[in-house]
Amino acid sequence: CKRRKAGDEDEDAGAESSEEAPAGDSVGAEAAGSPEGQGGPLPEEATGPPAHALVLGGFRRSKAPKVQPFLPAWLAEPSCVGKNVTEGLVSIEDIPEVHPDLRKRLRAQGISFYFPVQAAVIPALLESTASGFLVSRGGCRPSDICVSAPTGSGKTLAFVIPVVQALLRRAVCRVRALVVLPTKELAQQVSKVFNVYTDATPLRVALVTGQKSLAKEQESLVQDTADGFRCLADIVVATPGRLVDHVEQTPGFSLQHLRFLVIDEADRVIDSMHQSWLPRVVAAAFPSEGTRDPLALLQRTQPRAVTAASVCCPQMPLQKLLFSATLTQNPEKLQQLGLYRPRLFSTVSVHGGPRDPDTDGDSGGKYTFPAGLTHRYVPCSLRLKPLVVLHLILEMNLSRVLCFTNSRENSHRLFLLVQAFGGVRVADFSSRYGPGSRKLILKRFQQGKIQLLISTDATARGIDVRGVQLVVNYDAPQFLRTYVHRVGRTARAGRPGLALTLLLKVQERRFTRMLGEGGVPGLQRHDAPGELLQPLVPRYREALAQLERAVREERESRGCLQRLGTGRRGLPPPAGGAPPSRRHPERRLPDA
Numbered sequence: 377c378k379r380r381k382a383g384d385e386d387e388d389a390g391a392e393s394s395e396e397a398p399a400g401d402s403v404g405a406e407a408a409g410s411p412e413g414q415g416g417p418l419p420e421e422a423t424g425p426p427a428h429a430l431v432l433g434g435f436r437r438s439k440a441p442k443v444q445p446f447l448p449a450w451l452a453e454p455s456c457v458g459k460n461v462t463e464g465l466v467s468i469e470d471i472p473e474v475h476p477d478l479r480k481r482l483r484a485q486g487i488s489f490y491f492p493v494q495a496a497v498i499p500a501l502l503e504s505t506a507s508g509f510l511v512s513r514g515g516c517r518p519s520d521i522c523v524s525a526p527t528g529s530g531k532t533l534a535f536v537i538p539v540v541q542a543l544l545r546r547a548v549c550r551v552r553a554l555v556v557l558p559t560k561e562l563a564q565q566v567s568k569v570f571n572v573y574t575d576a577t578p579l580r581v582a583l584v585t586g587q588k589s590l591a592k593e594q595e596s597l598v599q600d601t602a603d604g605f606r607c608l609a610d611i612v613v614a615t616p617g618r619l620v621d622h623v624e625q626t627p628g629f630s631l632q633h634l635r636f637l638v639i640d641e642a643d644r645v646i647d648s649m650h651q652s653w654l655p656r657v658v659a660a661a662f663p664s665e666g667t668r669d670p671l672a673l674l675q676r677t678q679p680r681a682v683t684a685a686s687v688c689c690p691q692m693p694l695q696k697l698l699f700s701a702t703l704t705q706n707p708e709k710l711q712q713l714g715l716y717r718p719r720l721f722s723t724v725s726v727h728g729g730p731r732d733p734d735t736d737g738d739s740g741g742k743y744t745f746p747a748g749l750t751h752r753y754v755p756c757s758l759r760l761k762p763l764v765v766l767h768l769i770l771e772m773n774l775s776r777v778l779c780f781t782n783s784r785e786n787s788h789r790l791f792l793l794v795q796a797f798g799g800v801r802v803a804d805f806s807s808r809y810g811p812g813s814r815k816l817i818l819k820r821f822q823q824g825k826i827q828l829l830i831s832t833d834a835t836a837r838g839i840d841v842r843g844v845q846l847v848v849n850y851d852a853p854q855f856l857r858t859y860v861h862r863v864g865r866t867a868r869a870g871r872p873g874l875a876l877t878l879l880l881k882v883q884e885r886r887f888t889r890m891l892g893e894g895g896v897p898g899l900q901r902h903d904a905p906g907e908l909l910q911p912l913v914p915r916y917r918e919a920l921a922q923l924e925r926a927v928r929e930e931r932e933s934r935g936c937l938q939r940l941g942t943g944r945r946g947l948p949p950p951a952g953g954a955p956p957s958r959r960h961p962e963r964r965l966p967d968a
């Protein structure tokens with residue numbers, strides 16, 4: 377049995393556990409005889425008491441206005457950033473502060489213009505390291521930076537470039553930058569970007585996510601030499617749980633020279649704060665009273681009020697950088713991060729007071745969406761949902777489609793059904809599979825070998841696959857934040873994309889209201905007429921019968937494995953368009 381660790385939500389929880397709906401069984405419901413588990417009818421609107429029950433007065437009941445908390449100035453007055461990545465681009469030559477080698481590298485990657493968020497954040501971060509990264513500028517600790525910008529707007533490079541540039545001048549290898557991400561797949565993706573920009577430099581990047589054994593990861597972090605421990609990584613990209621493992625268990629792993637703490641998908645990471653990884657990491661970054669060297673030139677003390685005495689020693693600053701497409705506006709949540717004079721860069725202009733998108737799932741128009749993204753919803757019945765997906769894929773003849781369900785069971789059943797139907801290269805992605813298999817599935821999707829990837833919210837955040845043309849919400853997301861991230865897998869970096877949400881009748885009102893209030897632009901209804909679905913029905917019926925058999929066989933084979941004491945997570949993933957294997961449907965290697 378696998379121990380669940382602090383913040384390692386890349387496993388079962390998918391990416392949005394706090395937002396995930398109860399596992400509804402909406403796939404092949406007819407075949408499997410299961411109910412839809414989500415999106416129940418709305419409570420009736422509040423109305424006045426019936427006339428015959430009136431005792432006192434005839435007062436009309438009206439909704440009490442919501443009390444809006446007071447926004448601190450840094451949240452109320454952000455530095456505004458353009459949300460459209462195809463407008464107002466800044467040539468990479470126009471920010472001469474960026475090191476010529478990095479500019480060369482950017483050009484080699486086909487990048488000649490900075491996206492708006494990069495043009496705003498890179499100079500601000502470079503400014504805070506203008507006197508070198510070891511000392512604060514003029515004795516002042518740099519502000520922590522928060523960035524809220526749409527999905528696919530280039531937030532990754534907005535921190536990669538300044539962090540790499542600041543560390544180019546380092547003499548001794550120490551962990552100076554720590555980048556924390558909620559899932560293994562995202563951490564891998566970000567470490568790849570760091571590798572591109574540190575390739576021809578002495579800087580070293582280590583990835584610690586639990587994908588390799590603890591001992592193997594320790595070898596990439598620290599070397600035990602005759603002179604003591606030698607640090608082997610300047611930049612560490614980690615998931616929270618594994619990071620804490622190394623803080624506590626890796627001899628010689630020190631964060632006491634940490635200069636940048638980058639928290640990507642920051643609102644997701646704030647959700648995992650109850651696991652208290654951040655206080656442990658911050659504590660590891662500051663020497664405790666007894667261990668401090670009073671003669672050291674550069675001191676680092678826990679942040680406290682600035683006094684004449686506290687500024688007489690040069691302080692080595694620790695700067696926090698937070699990034700998300702759905703950064704919370706809730707000051708109480710942000711306070712948990714212990715930000716120092718924070719500065720917010722945002723594509724959203726704040727009107728009025730904040731609402732808490734994290735509790736009511738409604739941003740009140742506080743998020744922005746990629747300009748090239750088209751939003752549609754398709755009303756359909758539970759029984760027709762799989763048929764509608766098949767119709768869309770076959771009719772539109774798309775090569776990369778990402779389809780989200782609310783549970784791994786739903787993902788897997790829909791996969792089995794589409795596979796049984798045939799004609800579509802399909803795979804599913806969820807915590808059913810181990811990290812190695814998941815990596816392989818994503819790679820094949822990236823290569824275009826998988827046409828339809830059916831996934832839980834495990835791929836909803838941050839995953840950057842070029843050329844996803846369509847995102848289908850097979851199960852409607854329950855919260856706007858989930859919707860923002862899911863649909864953000866398409867229309868990235870200024871490209872066009874389509875998001876389609878399948879809705880049952882009972883879900884329609886709540887969903888359209890949620891998106892309307894959230895400021896989702898141009899949501900329109902898209903009908904899938906019955907006569908277009910009709911030709912698919914005979915094949916679909918056969919596929920349903922096959923699904924029933926496949927589910928039964930899987931249950932049996934799982935029972936066998938359990939009796940033998942073997943888990944299934946390490947087994948290779950199913951994928952491709954071949955019909956399900958009779959004996960061990962889960963053991964086939966992807967073959968598409």
Ligand SMILES: Nc1ncnc2c1ncn2[C@@H]1O[C@H](COP(=O)(O)OP(=O)(O)OP(=O)(O)O)[C@@H](O)[C@H]1O
Pocket residue numbers: 486487488489490491494525526527528529530531532533700701837838839840864868869
């Ligand atoms: N200046 C640029 N010019 C062209 N492409 C760019 C530029 N900056 C980033 N990109 C590309 O845009 C895509 C999206 O970037 P990135 O993954 O950083 O987005 P993001 O804002 O972090 O999205 P999300 O919120 O979904 O994580 C990537 O494929 C990246 O290579």
